[in-house]
Amino acid sequence: MAYRKRNGTIYSVLIFVCVVGFWLFENFYTPATYSDNENVNNSNNFPQELLPASTTGEIVNHSFFSLSYSEPFEQAEWVAYTLDKKHLTYDDRKRPYFIEDPFVSSKSADWRNYKGSGYDRGHLLPAGDRKFSKQAYDETFYTSNISPQNREFNAGIWNDLEQQTRRWAKKYGTLYVFTGGVLVKGLDEIGDEDVDVPDTFYKIIARKQDDKLITIAFLIPNKPQSAQLSNFIVSIDEIEMNTGINFFNKLPTKQQGSFEKNEGNSGWKF
Numbered sequence: 100m101a102y103r104k105r106n107g108t109i110y111s112v113l114i115f116v117c118v119v120g121f122w123l124f125e126n127f128y129t130p131a132t133y134s135d136n137e138n139v140n141n142s143n144n145f146p147q148e149l150l151p152a153s154t155t156g157e158i159v160n161h162s163f164f165s166l167s168y169s170e171p172f173e174q175a176e177w178v179a180y181t182l183d184k185k186h187l188t189y190d191d192r193k194r195p196y197f198i199e200d201p202f203v204s205s206k207s208a209d210w211r212n213y214k215g216s217g218y219d220r221g222h223l224l225p226a227g228d229r230k231f232s233k234q235a236y237d238e239t240f241y242t243s244n245i246s247p248q249n250r251e252f253n254a255g256i257w258n259d260l261e262q263q264t265r266r267w268a269k270k271y272g273t274l275y276v277f278t279g280g281v282l283v284k285g286l287d288e289i290g291d292e293d294v295d296v297p298d299t300f301y302k303i304i305a306r307k308q309d310d311k312l313i314t315i316a317f318l319i320p321n322k323p324q325s326a327q328l329s330n331f332i333v334s335i336d337e338i339e340m341n342t343g344i345n346f347f348n349k350l351p352t353k354q355q356g357s358f359e360k361n362e363g364n365s366g367w368k369f
Contacts, residue, residue, distance in 0.1 A: 132201050133237035145181050149275055149305070152345040153177075159202045159243065163235040164224050166243055167344075168200070172282040172295040173208035174246045177344060178223040182274045187265055190230045200243035207243035212290020221248030223278050225261045246280045247289055247296040251323035260302060260317060260328055267304065267367065277303040280321070281341050297321055301338045303346060304367075312347075313366040314358045329369060335359040 145165055150158075153167035154176060164180035197210035197220060213220050223244050229235035238244075248257065268274050280297025287296045298321055305314045318333045318341065335346055336359050347355050 133195065133198070133234065133240065143181075145179055145275070148349045149347065150179055150349070151177050151277060152348045154343055157204060159200065161202070161238050161241070163229060163238055164244070166223075168203045168205075168207065168243055169282055170205045172280075172286075173212070173292050174282070174294060175223060175243055175279055176282055176342065177277055177279040178244060179275070179277050180224045180228070182228055182264065182268045182276055184269045184272060186228060186231050187268060188231050192226075192230050192233065192236045194226075195237045195240050197240050197242050197245065200241040203243055207241060208290070208292045208294050210242050210245075212292050212294045213245075213247065214290075216247065216289040217250075218247035218289060218296060219250050219253040220245040221253045221257065224276075227261070228265070246300070247294060248300070249321050249323065252300075252319075252321050256319060256324040256326075256328065256331075257300065260319070263328060263369065264302075264304060267306075270368070271306050273306065275305045277301075277305075277346060279342075281318075283341075299341070301342065303335055303338065308366070312350075312354075312358055314361065315364055315367045329364060332362060332364055334362045337362075 143160055143163055143165060150165060151167070155167055155169050157168040157170070159166050159168060164178055166175040166178045168174070169176045199209060200207040210220060220242075222239055223246060224239050226236055226239040229239050264274065264276065279301060280295075281299040281301060282295060282297060286298065288294060289296060299318055300321055301316065301318050303314065303316045305312050307313075314335060316333050316335050316338055317328065317331045318338055319331045338344075339346060339359075347359070
């Protein structure tokens with residue numbers, strides 16, 4: 100009887116230790132940075148003349164994408180990346196942990212803000228666009244690259260737009276993509292760090308054709324959608340008006356005017 104009681108005590112202690120260990124791991128473990136230590140924070144191959152203005156002054160260049168971080172909203176106001184058909188592979192990658200971005204001066208929001216919120220940790224630069232290398236894939240799991248998204252929105256029309264963008268990369272070659280949530284005052288917030296939940300997300304896609312830029316832009320409410328993607332095409336001017344961000348500001352004003360007012364899908368086959 101004493102032996103059985105002693106065994107029961109040992110099992111109880113082991114279970115307690117495992118529970119405590121799991122809780123500590125879940126709440127305090129953070130993996131090492133995903134960036135290449137030999138090329139930390141270097142500019143990537145995104146054309147500098149196409150980068151948008153930053154309303155915060157907090158631009159971070161990772162090896163495979165750039166972003167402008169907004170500390171008040173605890174997420175990026177824009178993420179900019181190049182997507183080429185050679186980037187699109189079927190390589191199988193192990194999904195890493197989400198971790199804070201060490202190159203954001205205030206550090207990006209902890210992923211735990213999303214726990215129990217009912218919102219997805221929605222990628223801005225999709226992990227599926229960066230399967231061509233482990234580092235490129237892992238970098239998309241910095242929390243500076245995520246934003247709270249309605250689950251049906253994330254798995255539905257937002258995923259449809261990501262898939263369509265890949266089809267365009269296969270068809271047209273190199274694309275330049277800008278994406279983020281519309282960050283304005285009065286949004287709902289989640290977590291201890293008050294991560295804002297955008298009501299709307301945007302994506303701008305551009306490609307070069309001779310000496311011209313061909314663009315298409317989308318503005319989609321962060322909720323389930325049954326309409327076709329084409330219903331959400333807007334002008335870049337409208338996205339600038341909603342976000343306060345000046346896109347393509349380094350280009351001559353006349354050149355910007357030639358495509359920023361466009362509200363159609365001319366040059367983009369669905």
